Amino acid sequence: MEPVRLGDPVRIGVIGGSGVYDMEQLKDVREVRVDTPFGAPSDAYVVGAIEGEPVAFLPRHGRGHRISPGRLNARANIYGFKKLGVEYLISISACGSLQPENKPGDIVIPDQLFDRTRGRISSFFDDPAAGTGGLVVHVSVAEPFCPTLSAICADAVAAAGHEPHRGGTFVTIEGPRFSTKAESLSFQKLGFAIVGMTAIPEAFLAREAGMSYATMAHVTDYDVWHETEAPVTVDMVIRQLLANAEVAKASVVNAVKSLKGAPPSPYSDALRDAIITNRMAIPADVAARLELLVGRYL
Numbered sequence: 001m002e003p004v005r006l007g008d009p010v011r012i013g014v015i016g017g018s019g020v021y022d023m024e025q026l027k028d029v030r031e032v033r034v035d036t037p038f039g040a041p042s043d044a045y046v047v048g049a050i051e052g053e054p055v056a057f058l059p060r061h062g063r064g065h066r067i068s069p070g071r072l073n074a075r076a077n078i079y080g081f082k083k084l085g086v087e088y089l090i091s092i093s094a095c096g097s098l099q100p101e102n103k104p105g106d107i108v109i110p111d112q113l114f115d116r117t118r119g120r121i122s123s124f125f126d127d128p129a130a131g132t133g134g135l136v137v138h139v140s141v142a143e144p145f146c147p148t149l150s151a152i153c154a155d156a157v158a159a160a161g162h163e164p165h166r167g168g169t170f171v172t173i174e175g176p177r178f179s180t181k182a183e184s185l186s187f188q189k190l191g192f193a194i195v196g197m198t199a200i201p202e203a204f205l206a207r208e209a210g211m212s213y214a215t216m217a218h219v220t221d222y223d224v225w226h227e228t229e230a231p232v233t234v235d236m237v238i239r240q241l242l243a244n245a246e247v248a249k250a251s252v253v254n255a256v257k258s259l260k261g262a263p264p265s266p267y268s269d270a271l272r273d274a275i276i277t278n279r280m281a282i283p284a285d286v287a288a289r290l291e292l293l294v295g296r297y298l
Contacts, residue, residue: 009085010047010054012259013211014252015077015202016092025050025253026057034080037289038124039073041080050256056084060091060198069175069197070117075124078205082292087265088149089206090255091215092248094241095170095196096179096223098188102165104240107247108194108217109154110170113144115200117174122201124208124293134283135290137208139274144203146212148266153214156254162247168193170217172200184225195223208274209293212265216251218244271297 026048033044046057058077061067081089095108102108125137150166157164171187173179175197179187187195194217206213220240271294279298287298 008054010056011085011087011262012053012256013056013058013081013084013086013089014092015081015089016057016059025249026055032056032084034083036076036079036083038075038079041076042067042072045080045084047084050253051260053256053260055256056081056086070120072198074198074201074205075121078202078209078211079124079292082209082211086211087268088146088212088259088262089214090149090153090252091199091202091213092252093196093198093215093217094220095194095217096184096221097219098171098184098192098195098223098225099168102168102193102219104219104221105243106165106219107157107162107244107251108165108168108170108219109145109150109157110193110199110215110217111143111145111147111150111167112169113141113199113203114169114171114190114192117172117200120174120201122204124205124290134277134281134286135275135294136277137271137274137294138276139204139208139270141204141207144207145214146266149212149214152255152258153216153251156258157216157247157251159254160247160250162251164216165193170199170215171195173197179223181224184223187223188225194219207267207270210265210268210270212267216248218248220244 026046029046029048031044032047034041041058042062043059048055125135154164154166169192171192173195179195196217199215203213221236275297
């Protein structure tokens, strides 16, 4: 089996959430630290191969779980994957269930997002303090998860012997606290399937970066709405995460196998009709800073 060579494009990325900080399934690994215009990613990317296919892995919260959800530098994390060549990005995420059919230990592949975060920067193109004023982009996120990649992930979970829930709305809260009972009951009555803290702004940034993005959401608890279950605690989450971790990793292996030889991401041209700024009005320094994302359109 050929090792991954330095400089080879890495088309598949995996971002590991709570409980998934490494992937021993990766072979011929090396650590790659990536510089970005948005600062440092959460950690070094671990680049290796699964079944001969190049894959980049990043622990979302850093090894040792050092970074709180609201403090994650999501722009740097996603930009780093883009710089490595990633087109398909699989997110592994812990979540709470908001519906009785989604039980602890289950896996949900959501198809919609609802934003309950506050003040997170959700675009590469909307941060004047960082020098990205002068280029306005309105990207479509009507379908925030890639249906193609979501189907691959769902089938990969099923192939690992763990039938997933296909579809559902993932409400993202600010954190790091868990929900109040009033919030949790409101989310449940609105019909949301699961609740977590990190899918936003990752999904939106991945779309701007021209990537397919999908989430394998591992249910750890019933949040706090369930009258006959104890309210969620860190201990409860960790115990379920440890039980879920091997299924998550096996599912990723199956997904990578299915992505071998995949065509370019369906969203590789997501910005083609999204730039509203007159090309002649875009400052040269902004165009240079964001060339990786928009160079082909300017």
